[in-house]
Amino acid sequence: MNILVCITxxxxxxxxxxxxxxxxxLDKTGVQFIIGPYDDYALAxxxxxxxxxxxxxxxxxxxxxxxxxxxxxxLAIGADEAIRVNAFPKDAHxxxxxxxxxxxxxxxxxxxxxxxxxxxxxxxxxxMVGEILGLPSxxxxxxxxxxxxxxxxxxxxEGGKEFIEVGxxxxxxxxxxxxxxxxxxxxxxxxxxxxxxQVVDPVEADxxxxxxxxxxxxxxxxxxxxxxxxxxxxxxxxEAKVL
Amino acid sequence: xxxxxxxxxxxxKIKSSSLEAVSYAAALSEKSGxxxxxxxxxxxEDADWNQLGKAGADAIYHVADERLxxxxxxxxxxxxxxxxxxxDASILVLAKSALGDAVxxxxxxxxxxxxxxxxxxxxxxxxxxxxxxxxxxGKAFVETAIPAENxxxxxxxxTQPIKTDGEEVSVExxxxxxxxSVFAARITEVEKxxxxxxxxxxxxxxxxxxxxxxxxxxxxxxxxxxxxxAARGCSKPVSDLGWRPHHEHVGQTGVKVAPSLYIAIxxxxxxxHLAGVNGSRNIVVINKDPEAPFFKAADYGIVGDAFDIVPxxxxxxxxxx
Ligand SMILES: Cc1cc2nc3c(=O)[nH]c(=O)nc-3n(C[C@H](O)[C@H](O)[C@H](O)COP(=O)(O)OP(=O)(O)OC[C@H]3O[C@@H](n4cnc5c(N)ncnc54)[C@H](O)[C@@H]3O)c2cc1C
Numbered sequence: 001m002n003i004l005v006c007i008t009x010x011x012x013x014x015x016x017x018x019x020x021x022x023x024x025x026l027d028k029t030g031v032q033f034i035i036g037p038y039d040d041y042a043l044a045x046x047x048x049x050x051x052x053x054x055x056x057x058x059x060x061x062x063x064x065x066x067x068x069x070x071x072x073x074x075l076a077i078g079a080d081e082a083i084r085v086n087a088f089p090k091d092a093h094x095x096x097x098x099x100x101x102x103x104x105x106x107x108x109x110x111x112x113x114x115x116x117x118x119x120x121x122x123x124x125x126x127x128m129v130g131e132i133l134g135l136p137s138x139x140x141x142x143x144x145x146x147x148x149x150x151x152x153x154x155x156x157x158e159g160g161k162e163f164i165e166v167g168x169x170x171x172x173x174x175x176x177x178x179x180x181x182x183x184x185x186x187x188x189x190x191x192x193x194x195x196x197x198q199v200v201d202p203v204e205a206d207x208x209x210x211x212x213x214x215x216x217x218x219x220x221x222x223x224x225x226x227x228x229x230x231x232x233x234x235x236x237x238x239e240a241k242v243l
Numbered sequence: 244x245x246x247x248x249x250x251x252x253x254x255x256k257i258k259s260s261s262l263e264a265v266s267y268a269a270a271l272s273e274k275s276g277x278x279x280x281x282x283x284x285x286x287x288e289d290a291d292w293n294q295l296g297k298a299g300a301d302a303i304y305h306v307a308d309e310r311l312x313x314x315x316x317x318x319x320x321x322x323x324x325x326x327x328x329x330x331d332a333s334i335l336v337l338a339k340s341a342l343g344d345a346v347x348x349x350x351x352x353x354x355x356x357x358x359x360x361x362x363x364x365x366x367x368x369x370x371x372x373x374x375x376x377x378x379x380x381g382k383a384f385v386e387t388a389i390p391a392e393n394x395x396x397x398x399x400x401x402t403q404p405i406k407t408d409g410e411e412v413s414v415e416x417x418x419x420x421x422x423x424s425v426f427a428a429r430i431t432e433v434e435k436x437x438x439x440x441x442x443x444x445x446x447x448x449x450x451x452x453x454x455x456x457x458x459x460x461x462x463x464x465x466x467x468x469x470x471x472x473a474a475r476g477c478s479k480p481v482s483d484l485g486w487r488p489h490h491e492h493v494g495q496t497g498v499k500v501a502p503s504l505y506i507a508i509x510x511x512x513x514x515x516h517l518a519g520v521n522g523s524r525n526i527v528v529i530n531k532d533p534e535a536p537f538f539k540a541a542d543y544g545i546v547g548d549a550f551d552i553v554p555x556x557x558x559x560x561x562x563x564x
Contacts, residue, residue, distance in 0.1 A: 124360060127348025131349040137317075142489060156341060158443055161435075173345075209390075216383055220539075223543065225544045236504070
């Protein structure tokens with residue numbers, strides 16, 4: 001079983017988001033970068049599947065040199081090898097083409113990633129990769145079990161779930177509770193240093209969107225602390241007009 | 244050139260997020276003059292169709308195939324691509340949702356389109372085509388240009404008021420040829436509570452946190468949700484502990500909601516929870532700890548014991564109605 005896990009390198013969920021260069025760049029000062037939480041679930045499930053069936057886990061990121069510590073962390077968690085496509089991830093379409101190109105080079109039985117990145121929240125790369133490769137893409141996947149050359153999945157829908165059967169290979173956008181996040185142990189961290197991290201050039205690919213200027217939401221007005229339920233109901237009715 | 248809007252149904256009813264998408268397209272067409280075509284798939288109740296004309300549709304197409312009642316991603320994408328070509332569209336508008344994302348992303352490749360998700364406003368078409376989208380889980384926005392000829396816009400909930408003054412339009416039935424290959428991922432079973440208000444669609448959400456101590460205390464959350472006709476939500480530990488199903492989990496790693504009113508009960512307001520609720524118009528926080536961080540993100544707050552306040556609130560709202 002060869003599994004490709006695609007990960008993003010994103011600001012920690014507690015980061016204060018600010019912009020610089022006339023609101024055209026993320027201000028990275030003091031920002032800690034992590035494996036995207038959804039991608040982290042995908043990776044954790046890949047590690048569990050490998051324990052059951054053997055094989056290798058390749059972890060892939062499209063990004064510049066700064067993302068290597070994030071890839072090393074994925075190796076420490078249990079991936080066997082890492083690939084960094086050396087390019088700024090310009091848009092979802094560009095990234096999807098890079099992933100598809102790597103996927104064509106080696107035959108993977110399964111391509112996993114998070115349901116969305118937590119920076120741009122597009123939730124688009126898995127479907128694009130699926131369409132480029134002509135494979136099924138399923139997201140958001142909350143359960144994934146292998147049965148020979150088939151998989152049984154649960155996909156979260158609004159108000160419930162759908163159970164799906166699909167033949168390998170396919171692409172899944174993952175979310176909890178597909179697996180529990182894994183924290184790298186000392187042995188993992190040590191061995192990650194000697195695992196291969198290959199840097200490759202991007203393939204020729206176009207972008208379809210251009211990000212221009214960033215902006216922060218307007219600051220929130222001060223909270224009104226009320227003393228009684230009746231006062232609250234009056235405010236909701238007459239001021240907020242939601243009742 | 245024209246606009247195609249793809250609408251979703253839930254248990255035979257057109258989703259309100261889809262009516263928003265139609266209203267968005269109608270507002271866009273006022274600027275661009277493009278015709279608004281709407282496509283619905285699967286079983287949709289007869290009485291529901293007239294909402295589409297009111298929301299601004301100029302033409303409505305229906306592919307009635309029952310297999311499309313569920314989330315067969317590739318089949319939906321296949322049909323939309325065909326209808327997109329048929330109506331000579333250059334813009335596809337749909338609501339941001341689990342199915343919307345899964346389908347739109349495949350279509351971006353099929354249609355050679357520039358895709359922007361989480362769109363929060365109408366495009367600026369003075370210089371090219373620029374839309375604002377929500378990023379960093381609601382913590383920021385970015386203006387994004389789509390130079391590509393074909394465009395796909397996935398609209399975030401609560402972006403466009405639903406229009407109700409449009410004219411009635413008749414529905415044209417379409418048959419679209421569906422190859423077996425688009426059903427390669429086979430849905431074997433669907434598990435879904437019926438009659439529930441869907442969390443991402445809801446106008447009011449009542450949400451409970453770990454401070455409620457256990458699933459046996461959810462009766463009062465349900466009671467309050469019922470009088471408000473609200474959807475129920477919860478914090479991550481609550482779904483991790485199995486007190487509530489995962490699809491009720493709100494936040495960074497769960498559902499992102501954008502209701503008119505979000506009532507947070509015994510939830511501390513961790514930054515990851517707030518990331519899922521920052522699209523709400525009004526937030527009410529009920530917490531016994533005056534220092535709970537949620538109060539800083541709230542519009543209204545009551546400091547006190549949820550077990551005392553929630554039943555009183557339910558009664559007060561009942562009395563009002
Ligand atoms: C990467 C990452 C992603 C995460 N994603 C999410 C997410 O998507 N959603 C999410 O919710 N969390 C998420 N979390 C977890 C988050 O950090 C918090 O741990 C979680 O939100 C806390 O849940 P809580 O507020 O219900 O519980 P607690 O923090 O335990 O808070 C309980 C609150 O209840 C109050 N309380 C107790 N008893 C009463 C009473 N009788 N009456 C009134 N108030 C009472 C307390 O004062 C307290 O404020 C994430 C964490 C990480 C690291």
